[in-house]
Amino acid sequence: xxxxxxxxQSGFVKAPFYNGFNRYVCQLKRITLKFCKEYGGSRGLxxxxxxxxxxxxxxxxxVVVYVKPRRHxxxxxxxxxxxxxxxxxxxxxxxxxxxxxxxxxxxxxxxDQSIRYRKLWHTxxxxxxxVWNPFTNRDPALNIATFPLKDMRRPANMPPTATELxxxxxxxxxxxKELQTGKTEESKTEDSHV
Amino acid sequence: xxFPGMALLQRAKGPDSFWKKRRLFRLTAHFRGRNRNVWTLxxxxxxRALVRATKGRIERKxxxxxxxxxxxxxxxxxxxxxxxxxxxxLNRSRVYLDTKVLADLSIWEPRTFKALTHxxxxxxxxxxxxxxxxxxxxxxxxxxxxxxDS
Numbered sequence: 001x002x003x004x005x006x007x008x009q010s011g012f013v014k015a016p017f018y019n020g021f022n023r024y025v026c027q028l029k030r031i032t033l034k035f036c037k038e039y040g041g042s043r044g045l046x047x048x049x050x051x052x053x054x055x056x057x058x059x060x061x062x063v064v065v066y067v068k069p070r071r072h073x074x075x076x077x078x079x080x081x082x083x084x085x086x087x088x089x090x091x092x093x094x095x096x097x098x099x100x101x102x103x104x105x106x107x108x109x110x111x112d113q114s115i116r117y118r119k120l121w122h123t124x125x126x127x128x129x130x131v132w133n134p135f136t137n138r139d140p141a142l143n144i145a146t147f148p149l150k151d152m153r154r155p156a157n158m159p160p161t162a163t164e165l166x167x168x169x170x171x172x173x174x175x176x177k178e179l180q181t182g183k184t185e186e187s188k189t190e191d192s193h194v
Numbered sequence: 195x196x197f198p199g200m201a202l203l204q205r206a207k208g209p210d211s212f213w214k215k216r217r218l219f220r221l222t223a224h225f226r227g228r229n230r231n232v233w234t235l236x237x238x239x240x241x242r243a244l245v246r247a248t249k250g251r252i253e254r255k256x257x258x259x260x261x262x263x264x265x266x267x268x269x270x271x272x273x274x275x276x277x278x279x280x281x282x283x284l285n286r287s288r289v290y291l292d293t294k295v296l297a298d299l300s301i302w303e304p305r306t307f308k309a310l311t312h313x314x315x316x317x318x319x320x321x322x323x324x325x326x327x328x329x330x331x332x333x334x335x336x337x338x339x340x341x342x343d344s
Contacts, residue, residue: 006223007223007224112333126302127302127303128303129302129303129304129305129306130304131301131302131304132269132300132302132304134303136304137272137273137308139257
């Protein structure tokens with residue numbers, strides 16, 4: 001349990017509209033560097049601005065660079081992206097090369113990446129045979145059946161009722177009687193033959 | 195008068211209580227009512243929340259396992275077989291798929307799962323596993339003649 005995930009949006013793995021498929025569009029549109037001219041916490045960012053910033057801006061004409069000095073505040077980097085995402089980052093006590101790397105990280109990032117992944121994989125075709133549904137394993141004869149069906153009117157495992165048991169016993173008794181009478185008739189006929 | 199270092203250390207206060215509280219307030223940001231910002235309640239409820247989170251990490255695994263077993267049971271019973279015999283049959287057939295994969299198969303690839311059920315049924319029927327006779331005769335479309343006994 002950590003605070004970072006409490007209000008974080010959740011989502012699935014995706015690429016920003018196939019960027020780089022046939023051409024690459026830099027997603028970073030604007031970068032703002034705020035720093036103090038006096039305090040030591042801004043030292044690394046000041047060095048970066050002195051030595052690297054002009055080259056950075058020249059190499060990346062698609063990125064608007066703002067530099068904003070402000071007295072006695074810690075240095076801050078704000079990156080704004082094509083999708084409207086705004087990334088804020090403190091550069092307090094960072095060295096020059098650290099500033100350089102983080103700014104390049106912001107340059108190559110694809111906008112809003114700070115989501116909690118619900119799944120670490122993604123597929124366009126989750127099923128080959130078709131997803132299970134209640135009719136997947138049903139008997140297709142039910143498609144043309146007319147309801148109500150006699151077999152479906154009672155539970156599958158219902159034991160026979162007392163009435164049914166008595167009726168069955170009576171039926172068996174009658175059967176036995178028939179058999180006995182049949183036998184006696186047969187024996188009579190046999191006797192007559194003899 | 196100049197104090198030496200040790201004397202100063204004795205009087206040194208701990209870390210700033212504001213920032214100490216801030217650390218816990220970050221964990222209660224999503225709580226309801228006074229539990230979010232009243233310090234005494236925050237102390238108590240953060241502790242509870244962390245204990246529950248620790249327990250939940252173990253219980254979540256159990257819950258997921260139970261859920262998968264439930265799904266497998268339902269899927270197997272749809273084909274007229276039972277889950278314990280199904281697991282036994284797969285083991286005997288050397289099909290070592292775990293519950294996660296089986297549950298996923300039952301949902302996303304139902305035909306494969308049906309074949310697995312028939313395989314397990316035939317294998318348990320052939321091995322005369324206890325209780326398999328109550329399930330009736332196995333489907334006749336499985337040839338397990340060449341299956342090695344495990």
